[in-house]
Amino acid sequence: MTEQAEWVRQLRVEFVAAWAIAKKDMIIYYLKPNIIVSGMLFPLFMFLAFAVGRPGEPSIMIPGLIAITILFSASSIEPVSIPIERRMKTFDRLISAPVSLHAVVLGESLSGFLYSIAIALVPFIAGIVIFATPVVNPAPLIIGILLTSFCFATMGTLFASYPTESPGDIMSMLNVVRLPLIFISGIFIPVESIPAIAQFVVYFSPLTYGNDLIHAAYSGTTAFNPLVDITMLIVFILLFQCAANRLYKQFND
Amino acid sequence: MNAIEVSHLTKNFGQLVALNDVNFSVAEGETFGFLGPNGAGKTTTIRILTGITVPTSGDATIFGRHIVTETISARRQMGIVHETSNIYTDLSSWQNLMFTAALYNVSKAEREKRGQELLELFGLWERKNEKTNGFSKGMKRRLTLAMGLINNPRLVFLDEPTSGLDVQSNLIIRDVIRDLNAQGVTVFLTTHNIEEANLTCDRVAIINRGRIAAIDSPEKLKKTIQSVQSVEVALDPVPHRAEEELRGIATVSEVRKLGDKFQLFTEAPPAVIAGVMAYAEQQHTRVISVNTFGPSLEDVFIRLTGIETRHHGVKTVD
Ligand SMILES: Nc1ncnc2c1ncn2[C@@H]1O[C@H](COP(=O)(O)OP(=O)(O)O)[C@@H](O)[C@H]1O
Numbered sequence: 001m002t003e004q005a006e007w008v009r010q011l012r013v014e015f016v017a018a019w020a021i022a023k024k025d026m027i028i029y030y031l032k033p034n035i036i037v038s039g040m041l042f043p044l045f046m047f048l049a050f051a052v053g054r055p056g057e058p059s060i061m062i063p064g065l066i067a068i069t070i071l072f073s074a075s076s077i078e079p080v081s082i083p084i085e086r087r088m089k090t091f092d093r094l095i096s097a098p099v100s101l102h103a104v105v106l107g108e109s110l111s112g113f114l115y116s117i118a119i120a121l122v123p124f125i126a127g128i129v130i131f132a133t134p135v136v137n138p139a140p141l142i143i144g145i146l147l148t149s150f151c152f153a154t155m156g157t158l159f160a161s162y163p164t165e166s167p168g169d170i171m172s173m174l175n176v177v178r179l180p181l182i183f184i185s186g187i188f189i190p191v192e193s194i195p196a197i198a199q200f201v202v203y204f205s206p207l208t209y210g211n212d213l214i215h216a217a218y219s220g221t222t223a224f225n226p227l228v229d230i231t232m233l234i235v236f237i238l239l240f241q242c243a244a245n246r247l248y249k250q251f252n253d
Numbered sequence: 254m255n256a257i258e259v260s261h262l263t264k265n266f267g268q269l270v271a272l273n274d275v276n277f278s279v280a281e282g283e284t285f286g287f288l289g290p291n292g293a294g295k296t297t298t299i300r301i302l303t304g305i306t307v308p309t310s311g312d313a314t315i316f317g318r319h320i321v322t323e324t325i326s327a328r329r330q331m332g333i334v335h336e337t338s339n340i341y342t343d344l345s346s347w348q349n350l351m352f353t354a355a356l357y358n359v360s361k362a363e364r365e366k367r368g369q370e371l372l373e374l375f376g377l378w379e380r381k382n383e384k385t386n387g388f389s390k391g392m393k394r395r396l397t398l399a400m401g402l403i404n405n406p407r408l409v410f411l412d413e414p415t416s417g418l419d420v421q422s423n424l425i426i427r428d429v430i431r432d433l434n435a436q437g438v439t440v441f442l443t444t445h446n447i448e449e450a451n452l453t454c455d456r457v458a459i460i461n462r463g464r465i466a467a468i469d470s471p472e473k474l475k476k477t478i479q480s481v482q483s484v485e486v487a488l489d490p491v492p493h494r495a496e497e498e499l500r501g502i503a504t505v506s507e508v509r510k511l512g513d514k515f516q517l518f519t520e521a522p523p524a525v526i527a528g529v530m531a532y533a534e535q536q537h538t539r540v541i542s543v544n545t546f547g548p549s550l551e552d553v554f555i556r557l558t559g560i561e562t563r564h565h566g567v568k569t570v571d
């Protein structure tokens with residue numbers, strides 16, 4: 001009994017600490033006008049890249065745009081903030097606090113998660129206001145934005161475990177992964193149209209499931225069952241969380 | 254139960270042996286100093302005792318909790334002041350303190366009360382809402398200490414708390430360490446400054462190249478240290494048998510020739526200076542310069558261990 005109470009108590013402590021870490025990141029790293037504005041410009045440029053010379057159906061374009069926006073914004077906070085904290089040695093504070101590394105990883109990811117949700121609202125609102133794109137089913141949209149954001153925020157934290165004090169090092173590693181993801185996730189080329197021999201890589205991209213789920217909200221048609229999308233996104237989140245926890249522990253030495 | 258118990262602690266970084274079979278214990282309520290030159294292994298010891306780094310071999314417990322297997326529960330007992338003043342310079346002192354309090358699960362009411370007390374204690378209350386990027390080095394250090402104490406720890410780790418600080422900050426910090434000790438808090442501090450260890454610690458461990466050379470009270474260690482003070486003199490002209498004759502001055506234990514100067518080791522520099530003056534007059538030579546030097550850690554270390562370190566120069570204590 002008392003052992004279980006202690007366990008529950010510590011869990012609460014871990015969440016309080018994670019939230020404190022997320023709040024600190026928000027204040028320090030992105031609740032600043034220039035960061036927010038440049039973050040919001042990203043979907044605009046992506047939109048131009050999408051739309052120019054290829055006037056597509058907004059109901060196809062908007063969900064893809066939301067997915068790509070989330071991929072880039074969610075994973076771009078920790079790869080910057082964590083190397084800076086290493087350089088300033090404030091990172092030592094986080095990894096010497098009386099909480100597990102899971103709480104630190106979660107806290108860091110939470111800040112990218114919240115940032116990404118805010119930025120994802122830009123293509124979402126543009127879809128409604130400018131293109132009058134109807135949302136057929138809001139549930140997959142909400143779940144899709146939340147899970148995809150959380151998944152890529154955790155991926156950002158995972159990459160930031162690489163023990164460098166320079167954000168550029170992590171950003172370049174991250175781009176090696178992020179850019180190909182766009183092309184193998186059914187955003188430009190529908191999953192069904194990808195040649196069978198290449199199709200298996202599609203299943204290894206969390207963006208496939210995020211994009212599919214968000215598509216369900218707009219067109220009602222999907223490549224996978226939404227429950228498969230949700231399950232796979234959760235699996236990726238847990239995978240990234242555990243891998244990050246392990247790597248931070250290993251790289252502390 | 255001891256606050257800290259360390260047995261056979263070894264830490265390797267690749268080929269480098271940063272800590273080599275270190276053993277010591279710190280009683281609850283004690284102020285314990287780790288005295289050693291740069292690279293001795295002081296910070297590595299603190300990083301192991303705070304659970305940031307895992308030892309290669311050996312064990313350490315904090316109030317009976319094993320630091321590797323019961324890390325979180327061990328950490329709840331401690332406050333940590335890292336070697337670098339690692340504050341968030343985009344946040345105010347108050348925000349920095351409240352953030353640390355949240356990491357340490359200090360209740361809201363408690364953290365606000367304690368936060369105000371600490372900022373007043375460290376002379377930062379008036380500027381509590383100011384971003385800390387404009388703070389002086391000393392102010393940043395004081396805030397780092399305040400953050401290390403926000404959770405009312407039973408044990409505080411201070412990694413070079415006063416190194417390179419202004420006099421005012423130094424005095425405040427030393428007072429705080431003494432107050433903590435009076436309140437029964439266990440203090441583990443590292444320093445490369447003999448005087449600091451002497452002023453603040455109940456017991457001191459001398460560490461060099463990852464090995465502990467001696468653990469004792471400052472009084473006892475100082476006895477060893479006294480005999481390595483020195484007087485450096487330059488004479489013009491230099492008498493023919495100067496080196497030999499200077500050795501004859503009372504209390505001089507050893508004479509070394511350093512270029513055109515002589516270094517006279519002694520426990521009593523004033524008496525030696527008087528002796529040198531008398532010698533110069535008798536030899537009809539001029540004393541161009543006289544300097545006295547305190548013992549260096551290096552010398553104490555050589556004396557304690559017989560291990561020759563990098564060079565043999567005698568420096569003043571900073
Ligand atoms: N992470 C590390 N990787 C490799 N070598 C390290 C690391 N940390 C410390 N060292 C080495 O271990 C030795 C002890 O360092 P440290 O404990 O920081 O000394 P001190 O704090 O006494 O100045 C030094 O030679 C240092 O270069």
Ligand SMILES: [Mg+2]
Pocket residue numbers: 292295296297336412
């Ligand atoms: Mg050090």
